[in-house]
Amino acid sequence: MKQLFFLPLTMFILLFHSYYAEAFSKTKPVGDSMDISRYKKYIDDNMPVHVKEFIDFVSIPSISSLAANKAAMQRCAEFLSNKLQKTGMFNAKVLPTDGHPVVFAEWNKVAGKPTVLIYGHYDVQPVQEALWVSNPFVPKEMNGRIYGRGAADDKGGIVTAIWAIEAMLKKEDKLPVNVKFLFEGEEEVGSPNLPKFIMANKDLLKADYAYSVDAFQKSDTEPEMILSVRGGATMEFTLTTANRDLHSGVFGGKLINASQAMAQLIASFHDADGKVAVEGFYDKVLPMTDEEKTMAANAPYDEQKELTENGAKLWKGEKGYTSLERVWYRPTLDVTGVWSGYTADDGFLNIVPGSAHCRLMCRLVADQKSGEIIELIKKHIALHTPQGSTITYKDLGGFANEAAQFSTNTQSFRAAYRVLTKLYGKEPLLMGTGGSNAACAHFKNLLNLPIYSFGFLQEDENYHSHNEFMRVSDLQKGQYAFCMLLKYIGAK
Amino acid sequence: MKQLFFLPLTMFILLFHSYYAEAFSKTKPVGDSMDISRYKKYIDDNMPVHVKEFIDFVSIPSISSLAANKAAMQRCAEFLSNKLQKTGMFNAKVLPTDGHPVVFAEWNKVAGKPTVLIYGHYDVQPVQEALWVSNPFVPKEMNGRIYGRGAADDKGGIVTAIWAIEAMLKKEDKLPVNVKFLFEGEEEVGSPNLPKFIMANKDLLKADYAYSVDAFQKSDTEPEMILSVRGGATMEFTLTTANRDLHSGVFGGKLINASQAMAQLIASFHDADGKVAVEGFYDKVLPMTDEEKTMAANAPYDEQKELTENGAKLWKGEKGYTSLERVWYRPTLDVTGVWSGYTADDGFLNIVPGSAHCRLMCRLVADQKSGEIIELIKKHIALHTPQGSTITYKDLGGFANEAAQFSTNTQSFRAAYRVLTKLYGKEPLLMGTGGSNAACAHFKNLLNLPIYSFGFLQEDENYHSHNEFMRVSDLQKGQYAFCMLLKYIGAK
Known part of the structure; x- marks a missing residue:
């Protein structure tokens, strides 16, 4: 693996940066x-x-x-x-x-x-x-x-x-x-x-x-x-449709379900190709350099071993990139937590949830600024909030740094x-x-x-x-x- | 309100069931x-x-x-x-x-x-x-x-x-x-x-x-x-993408996010008109009778008062029906609870959730059978489960009765x-x-x-x-x- 890696990388370096020869x-x-x-x-x-x-x-x-x-x-x-x-x-x-x-x-x-x-x-x-x-x-x-x-x-x-x-x-x-x-x-x-x-x-x-x-x-x-290293940005928001969870016999069918409205909103964050669908999200992302592509292609990486260790069926993400490219060079928007309605271990409540909560984390690359990304996501949320729902934000602290x-x-x-x-x-x-x-x-x-x-x-x-x-x-x-x-x- | 109600209803009854006259x-x-x-x-x-x-x-x-x-x-x-x-x-x-x-x-x-x-x-x-x-x-x-x-x-x-x-x-x-x-x-x-x-x-x-x-x-x-009265059917399922929540720095971008996969799945349950999108869901639903329509149209119902009491902005649901029609005569599929990832009151975990949980309740009408509806939903889930995710079901007990x-x-x-x-x-x-x-x-x-x-x-x-x-x-x-x-x- 390592040999495969250094062959093209060294060629690249010799061609474009001859003074590098010493180092390699x-x-x-x-x-x-x-x-x-x-x-x-x-x-x-x-x-x-x-x-x-x-x-x-x-x-x-x-x-x-x-x-x-x-x-x-x-x-x-x-x-x-x-x-x-x-x-x-x-x-x-x-x-x-x-x-x-x-x-x-x-x-x-x-x-x-x-x-x-x-x-x-x-x-x-x-x-x-x-x-x-x-x-x-x-x-x-x-x-x-x-x-x-x-x-x-x-x-x-x-x-x-x-x-x-x-x-x-x-x-x-x-x-x-x-x-x-x-x-x-x-x-x-x-x-x-x-x-x-x-x-x-x-x-x-x-x-x-x-x-x-x-x-x-x-x-x-x-x-x-x-x-x-990637940067980071975190946020938390709540979607509200009523002042409490309501009886699903009395309201089921006419009250917008906050869990479902949240699901729609979350589903809107990505397109079918796994790309973040937030307008402007990639504006400050630089394309990978040839050197970066070579590094990711040749890094030691045993996909099957990692899948087995983590009980996963496949690695998948933004279309057009390998797994290491996605993790090293592409920004992400991940829900880190979501909760709504009746979530106790046992039992069942026949309700239409009146609110739903979501925490997000972005991993950022290149010139993406955490504050700007949070603002873009808020704009996206404003555009995609299902009718009848209200969004409120909570200051999370947490990550707010650049790549x-x-x-x-x-x-x-x-x-x-x-x-x-x-x-x-x-x-x-x-x-x-x-x-x-x-x-x-x-x-x-x-x-x-x-x-x-x-x-x-x-x-x-x-x-x-x-x-x-x-x-x-x-x-x-x-x-x-x-x-x-x-x-x-x-x-x- | 009541006068408006009984006028058409009585006319209907007089026309088609003259022996009713005594009762009314x-x-x-x-x-x-x-x-x-x-x-x-x-x-x-x-x-x-x-x-x-x-x-x-x-x-x-x-x-x-x-x-x-x-x-x-x-x-x-x-x-x-x-x-x-x-x-x-x-x-x-x-x-x-x-x-x-x-x-x-x-x-x-x-x-x-x-x-x-x-x-x-x-x-x-x-x-x-x-x-x-x-x-x-x-x-x-x-x-x-x-x-x-x-x-x-x-x-x-x-x-x-x-x-x-x-x-x-x-x-x-x-x-x-x-x-x-x-x-x-x-x-x-x-x-x-x-x-x-x-x-x-x-x-x-x-x-x-x-x-x-x-x-x-x-x-x-x-x-x-x-x-x-409506019938009911309940279920709980878990969507799994990994054997635990994984570090979003190491896996964010390549691991399918279980919270988001669940959101996609939940969003697939309804179409844009608020209709349940599960194949066959309405097969045994009878159209409302004229008498039922009249009853719902003329029942005392103060929409604004109810909205205010429940802190809601609007009542909304399946297109083509009034609020009372939706609640009295139309079946529903409502998420009653959803949870995934880090949901503690405070703090933040930078993870890609490896599993997500969802509880559903259907309110059923007419000849819909709870067992049949649960099977239709399971088929829908099988068809709409995002690639790389596995679904498991938990027996909830709960409602399983007919309308x-x-x-x-x-x-x-x-x-x-x-x-x-x-x-x-x-x-x-x-x-x-x-x-x-x-x-x-x-x-x-x-x-x-x-x-x-x-x-x-x-x-x-x-x-x-x-x-x-x-x-x-x-x-x-x-x-x-x-x-x-x-x-x-x-x-x-």
Whole structure:
């Protein structure tokens, strides 16, 4: 599969971007710019101490979505800030936002060298404790894996980057580049306060390269990089036909049925070809580039395996696109919840429902703006609301961020690509993703700073699920990778 | 309104059924056949005793839908059976069914005279006690009203019929006709065991006239009779596209959205003119007769008032019919509940729902059979299920009964019509109803015995709601009415 992938992609790149050859060549020696032999012993020797430190970090229940955990969030931010200071970073501080604080630190002692911004988040997902084999906030090492909430997503990524700096400073008292760290505490709740923070701190965040440790590799032996994330927009509305559900004997036949009116409205959102039928929805969607088409065509993807795992009969969507193209490059409008009438587990009410509720989520691409898309959908709803029905909206909060694509034609892409190639002995898979990452989009859109995925958790490590873990080998490999990355950038 | 109604109806009747003239004439004296002066004093004198007896009856919490009230159901049946025996009825017994028992009694001492079957139900609706001003099972008399669950629906109807017999037997030791009582205990749960009971007891139930006390009058001064009830059919089905709800970032665009597939399916149930689009659905629906059209056109109906009360903007339904025609004479297919995806009060899940659930109820008319209609809907669903979705059905229990129309061209209709005309000093409104009454349909369809509404609760007495009450004057008027009815039938 991979061979099939790189043949046309490389041809394309050679034809149109000859300066790319360096990045993709398998034959050219990578040279000394990534030699980390000076720090490797320090990293290896310190793994037991670091594992202990990591366990302390993961023990803090920094669940951003629970009000009860607010103090733990603050404690976690301070833990990080202290660690950054001890590591030798300057200006380490816990900066307030309208939500949970941001942790910042920098090392800025090599004038004339580029500045590398490293982003991560210290907040974690909630836990369903009953499903865990061990307490999610009493991390346990078992068989080379450390189990605990947030170990993989994203505390492991944070510590590998910090420890890499620590190793370099211990061994050379200086770094090959200037470094800034920005760790936020609200990634798991959609980074609602990050845009404001970024806009208010443009100078503080000024950098030449940016990487997110909130990222993964396909496996222990297969590197990957993500080149696009989709945006998101959410809404909720209620369709009302009467002030309550009414008796179907007395009103059935003359009252417009709110469940059915809602069904008609929902059915109007898409045409027969699976395209979103909202006027203007695709106006800012860019056609896929040849490079993107090639990436999607050649990415490893076992349709039958995925169907079986998810109990589905077929994958299907917007006509004219493959499954990966749909998920990586096409926008969607999905109902995420609908309810109306009598929905209790048992029994039956003979009613004509007087109201129906619907939640929607759009995944957005290219230049689609969440606010504009919501307005287009509201116009569509106004045009398609069945006669006799009234629509009201509820402010949902939730996703409201833009998509971001990341070019392969940047210094920072090339640096990460080369480091991963050297580290794994093979080129990374270049992947899109259908998910959204508010921070990535905000850096790209607000600072014009493309941010590349550079994280070392693996796809199987149960992030967002129970029994989340991080391999000790990931923590070690991540440090090597960051040292290589900073050296490589500094040598340019 | 009423004048407008009777002019064309009377003309129609005069033209085609001249023997009807007697029933509708306002001028012809009604004569002695309804003279109840012999019993009136007994009835009036005994009202205080009867109210006490009524309160004892209403105190029994005979809620048929609650397993915990099973013993109360048995106690209530025995209370009735004892009362019937004391009244002088013969063969009074509590007869078991697969559910709650039936109470039967008869008086059969006037050979050659017709037999009148009187139907009622001793079970009551559940209560939301917090909403009541007094304990629903500690009945209270206030301002000439007796408040308690079941007072109006349908214990008041039962006692008025029994007390009428009591008065006649006390004063004359005999009745002008033979009488049978059948009181069931499962009307409020759809009379699931009544068909089997009827079929097994055809001889026991043999009668010439049948009346249901489960009926009401428009007001204290406006009599009414119901000439049609609709049937019912219910079903529940689930549409599945995956074995769980899936992440909309990873699957949004390629997984068929179960909420949306369900919306398409629901939208397919009706055409743009509000007609049910299920193939064959109307095959057994009879066109409205001229008499039915006239009844619906002339029934008192204040559209604006009803809209305001129910917070609706307009009444609308199958094209080509008025609101009352739709409810009285046209079948419906209504979604009564639908749910899919994330429906919790707050929050948001970014998912593509993998399943969606729908409950349906049909109101049926004329010769539509519930079983056949369910099969037609299943065929429609099979034809319209979006590709990639699977449908499964759940057995709901619920309604599964047929519609019933009752002719004005019967002895029993005419008797009730004349009695009500005499009692109220004006002709009853002739009404249809969109509701279902399993018992009425079963008597009509299984015994070929048309059963007419003859009850004296009033439309405003909160049956099925909290603070249900029955006016003491209804209890008194009901006794007069039954005495008049039996005398009238016996005199023929």
